[in-house]
Structure formats: C-alpha cells, structure tokens
Amino acid sequence: MKSLVLEEKMKLSLRDFPIEREEVLGVRDVRIKLHTVGICGSDVHYYTHGGAGIFQVKAPMILGHEASGIVVETGAEVTSLKVGDRVCMEPGIPDPNSRATRMGLYNVDPAVRFWATPPIHGVLRPTVVHPENFTFKLSDNVSFAEAAMVEPLAVGVHAATKAQVKPGDVALVMGAGPIGLVTALSALAAGCARVFVSDIDDTKLELAAKLGAITPINVARQDVAKEILAATDGWGVEIVFECSGSPRAAEGIFDPLCPAGRVVFIGVQMHDINYDVGKAMVREARVEHVFRYAHVFPRCVAMLSSGAIDVKPLITRTFEFEDSVRAFEIAASAPKGEVKMQIALPQ
Missing domain, CATH: 3.90.180.10 (Medium-chain alcohol dehydrogenases, catalytic domain)
Structure with a gap:
C-alpha cells in the first residue's frame, strides 16, 4: 500500500x-x-x-x-x-x-x-x-x-484545564472550526453553564447550536461584545477561548471578558496581533497559551466511552x-x- x-x-x-x-x-x-x-x-x-x-x-x-x-x-x-x-x-x-x-x-x-x-x-x-x-x-x-x-479533542480538554473552568462559568469560543467546537464541548463537559461560539459560517454555527448549551454569534452581522454583555447583564464571560487564529478576533479579545476573567489563546496566529494591555490590566485578566496538550489523552478516551462528549x-x-x-x-x-x-x- x-x-x-x-x-x-x-x-x-x-x-x-x-x-x-x-x-x-x-x-x-x-x-x-x-x-x-x-x-x-x-x-x-x-x-x-x-x-x-x-x-x-x-x-x-x-x-x-x-x-x-x-x-x-x-x-x-x-x-x-x-x-x-x-x-x-x-x-x-x-x-x-x-x-x-x-x-x-x-x-x-x-x-x-x-x-x-x-x-x-x-x-x-x-x-x-x-x-x-x-x-x-x-x-x-x-x-x-x-x-x-481524540487528538483534536485533546487540545480542547487541555485548554479547558488551563482555563480552570468552574461549574457555572460562561465562556466564549472564537472560531467554529474543529478546534473551536471541541473546545466548546470540552468547556461544557468541564462545567460551563453556557458557551457562546462566534464565527462567520452560518452552517458551522448551526451545528454548534445543536451540540449543547451553545449560543451562536455570526460576527459578520453581530457585535460579539455587545451580544455577550447584553446576555450577561453587562458582566461578560468568565473565559474567552481564541480558536480562530484571526488577528481581528484577537484584537477585541478582552471586550467581552468579565473582571478577573481568563483568556486562552489556542488558534495559531500567523502574524503579529494588536494586544490591548490596558483592557487586560483593568480587568486583571489572566492570559494562557496552549501548545498541543499533555496528560489528557486517557481523559478524552474515557469521555468518549462514557458519552460525556460526543x-x-x-x-x-x-x-x-x-x-x-x-x-x-x-x-x-x-x-x-x-x-x-x-x-x-x-x-
């Protein structure tokens, strides 16, 4: 062969x-x-x-x-x-x-x-x-x-672990590609009460909405920060997972984030991005980065077997x-x- x-x-x-x-x-x-x-x-x-x-x-x-x-x-x-x-x-x-x-x-x-x-x-x-x-x-x-x-799912589980998801957290996942969607599933499995997913592809967003307590946001027609702040009484999300690799998405990454929230960069940024340190500081945001994964493959296999993640x-x-x-x-x-x-x- x-x-x-x-x-x-x-x-x-x-x-x-x-x-x-x-x-x-x-x-x-x-x-x-x-x-x-x-x-x-x-x-x-x-x-x-x-x-x-x-x-x-x-x-x-x-x-x-x-x-x-x-x-x-x-x-x-x-x-x-x-x-x-x-x-x-x-x-x-x-x-x-x-x-x-x-x-x-x-x-x-x-x-x-x-x-x-x-x-x-x-x-x-x-x-x-x-x-x-x-x-x-x-x-x-x-x-x-x-x-x-399991391999892409491991990225999402590793990201949720790095984010220290707590029961009842609300999260935003930027990007509805494979990594974005496994991250959304991982965030829900880790305890998030609700996850927003943003993208420009309506078909992927429709799929995302069927995966659980997920609210889709089409960034071609909707302002992510405004939608999230309106849905959370002005508070914002506890966690933002950046999975799109889009410099434009990364520029506004702190806008929907609540005070003391966490940001996890997952999507590979092929170019330099505008990173607003001031917005991060006034929130005392904690920022994490993900490179592949470690120690999560057995967890992923177990969650697929139990049905915790589909x-x-x-x-x-x-x-x-x-x-x-x-x-x-x-x-x-x-x-x-x-x-x-x-x-x-x-x-």
Whole structure:
C-alpha cells in the first residue's frame, strides 16, 4: 500500500515510501495498522504553504497525525496492549530525559518528535511503530472515526484545564472550526453553564447550536461584545477561548471578558496581533497559551466511552484513501459547513 506524501508545496502524491521498511519494533513499542486519519489544519497549511514558522518542509514528508488503528505486533516487554486491540495514538513523543519532560511539561519539550511536523513523518500510510505508553486502547463503543478525533479533542480538554473552568462559568469560543467546537464541548463537559461560539459560517454555527448549551454569534452581522454583555447583564464571560487564529478576533479579545476573567489563546496566529494591555490590566485578566496538550489523552478516551462528549456530529466528510489528494484539495479550499474531514485507509 502507498503513503500520502507531500513532495513540496502544493504537490501531493500517493506512492511507496521506504519508511515502512525502516521502522524497527522496540521492546516497548507496538506496530499499528492505520484505520482512520483526520485532516488537520496544520496538515493543510504544510500543503498550501510548505511550512509553518520554524517548521519547514525541506524533503518529502508523509502527512497525518490524528489517527486510530489496530495493533498488529507488540514488543517483547509490552504488557498493556495485545494484537487485535483497537487504539488511538498520541502523536508526540518527547525526550524522556529532557528537563521539560521530567517536569511534566512534555508537550513543550523542544526535542519532541511529532507526527507530520518536519522532519518527522506522519501516518497516512499502512502501519506505524509507536511507544506503548503513547498508545491507548479503545472501548468497544468508540468507533475508529471517533477515536481519530481524540487528538483534536485533546487540545480542547487541555485548554479547558488551563482555563480552570468552574461549574457555572460562561465562556466564549472564537472560531467554529474543529478546534473551536471541541473546545466548546470540552468547556461544557468541564462545567460551563453556557458557551457562546462566534464565527462567520452560518452552517458551522448551526451545528454548534445543536451540540449543547451553545449560543451562536455570526460576527459578520453581530457585535460579539455587545451580544455577550447584553446576555450577561453587562458582566461578560468568565473565559474567552481564541480558536480562530484571526488577528481581528484577537484584537477585541478582552471586550467581552468579565473582571478577573481568563483568556486562552489556542488558534495559531500567523502574524503579529494588536494586544490591548490596558483592557487586560483593568480587568486583571489572566492570559494562557496552549501548545498541543499533555496528560489528557486517557481523559478524552474515557469521555468518549462514557458519552460525556460526543464528537460524531463534527465529522462531516470521509474520503477513501485513494482519494486522499482530492481530499486535501477540498480541505484547502475551506468549503463552508465542513468541520472535520477524515480519510479511511484500506483494511
């Protein structure tokens, strides 16, 4: 079977790739046959721009990092997994001896090896070798498609954890893309009584409104701060999650925030933003930033299994593997109404 390879900017191909013959199974590793892989915004950005910040594609690279599959081989010292287990995988492998990892901050370890982040290959390919400790068994009631959503969901759960959500909090999520919607679901699961979601895409906002106690705001027609202040008796929201990556959205991030509120930046800002320190100071706002996630994959798997979070409505289109190139072309066009596109590999 072939792999989906980003040859260079705006050029993808399905072809045999030697990595399949190079990966050696360690004693604490498992070999996984890939089943479902989600298309992430970062994958699309590498395709359309050839890089992101310090991460530049300088050689052909396999894409994909949101994945589920089946264990087909185990290392000699693996104890928690067996052949045939259905699993999802945390895609970042840190250096266990780094200072950041030893402090529990493994997601910000500078030496972390993360799938589909140059020069590390992703998993739109037949199999992958992965550490047992970063591979998580699924319960029977969680599908492969749902399991491939654990990776983006982990971002939302990590953000809700950083925000220190309290029961009854009201939050605003800026952006109704995949990360925005999993963040809204995570905020509700963590205890928020109500979540506002802002975007310009009515179809995504209609979907958001069906996910729970969520109030949609179309920023093309409505003023976010005015809507929220009117709905909260002038107080504002306790938490703002910025998931859009929009400089314009970030400029007004403190306007709907209540005194002593919390702001969490999640969406990647590709350019400098106007950050109003004065508005932050008069509120004594606490500002957090999210880079991927840490220590939340088991929580996400457990919440999907229990039904505490339902990600199925976010999966809006599934492509067969042979249509992978077309799938990325469609994803790059940012069609309205699409949230999470996935690719199903041959079994």
